[in-house]
Amino acid sequence: GEHQDWGTYIFNYGRNEVRGFLLANAHFWLSEFHFDGLRVDAVASMLYLDYSRAADAWIPNRYGGRENLEALAFLREMNEMVHGQFPGALTLAEESTSWPMVSRPVYVGGLGFSMKWNMGWMNDTLSYFSKDPVYRRHHQNALTFGQLYAYSENFVLPFSHDEVVHGKKSLLDKMPGDSWQRFANLRLLFLYQMTSPGKKLNFMGNEFGHGGEWQVKSELDWKLLERPQHQGIQRLSHDLNHYYRQHPALFELDFDPAGFEWVDCNDHAQSVLSFLRKARDGRTLLIIFNFTPIPRPHYRVGTPCAGAWRECVNSDSHHYGGGNLGNQGRLWTAPIPWNGFTQSLSLMLPPLGGLILEPQAH
Helix, strand or coil, X not given: CEECCCCEECCCCCCHHHHHHHHHHHHHHHHCCCCCEXXXXXXXXXXXXXXXXXXCCCCCCCCCCCECHHHHHHHHHHHHHXXXXXXXXXXXXXXXXXXXXXXXXXXXXXXXXXXEECHHHHHHHHHHHCCCHHHHHHCCHHHHHHHHCCCCCCEEXXXXXXXXXXXXXXXXXXXXXXXXXXXXXXXXXXXXXXXXXXXXEECCCHHHCCCXXXXXXXCCCHHHHHCHHHHHHHHHHHHHHHHHHHCHHHCCCCCCHHHEEEEECCCCCCCEEXXXXXXXXXXXXXXXXXXXXXXXXXXXXXXXXXXXXXXXXXXXCHHHCCCXXXXXXXXXXXXXXXXXXXXXXXXXXXXXXXXXEEECCC
16 A cells, blocks of 8 residues: 555555564664664554545455554554563654554553654644734633643653644744744743653754754754854753753653642633642642733732742743843742632743742741
8 A cells, every 4th residue: 555645655564574574673773773762653644544545445454444453463562572672762653643542551452652742732832832922812722721631641742853844934933923022932832841741852953943944955054053042042941951850840740640730721811821740759840831922020829838939940031032030039928819729929920931930948
């Protein structure tokens, strides 16, 4: 067969020699080159016999269904081989449908992948960020809907090569507004990705705000790093990576709903979101986003504990090319009930900015 979307041939997974060839390839990259793992592209095109085909252009399986039983068996065999012979190696599925248990073990009926790309999160997030902030109040559900299924799989939050090719524009060029707003939106996007539940994937060039689409035959435009705005994006990417590694609240419970709690997901009128991220030992971070270019002084947000809180990351910092609106480091709660909590903080929310706050020991 042939993939009508791409003009490539379809493997016949029912033939022993084809499965052996593919398994040997997977084994080769891991055993000889010591790759960290394997990503399988377009898994949906393997799972469904009728993928991108007219009603009369495919043959059902032996049970009359649309599932490719031989492809299912191959994927499970591949994942069992990788996890059995290369402990610690990852397998990741780019799977764009709601096929169940893609990242669950084979012995419980899953496909056996370590993780699955969260294509829904990626599409909803980029759709939201591409909108002019004046309209975002009508689309806040694009950011909140993902929590309804966020723990059904072990998800990766991908901003991959697919998002910056074929006329889709670079991440920076997807952002609305003037130059300042575009860079502020991009900083906000990276802070939102890094603090949301799920593992992170960013394609090369994203980390310094590459200005054009990725060209497979050209190198990245490194000269952009001579400009302060791109330096700011790179510094934020650097600092977020280091902050992430140092704070288990951002990664320990990515696949467990116990690691996330909304503070306020309903303030669509001001396009503000706030939530908590939690580590296994109870350590907690408070994260707040202002998705409009309007500064919001004296914005009140509930907190799970009383006392001092420190602003640790501010995407609007002048260090990152922002306007440097913030909260001067440390704040103290007041016994004013808010968002269902008994204590709350009064904050300065910077325009198109995000904040990470940590509670401080007395």
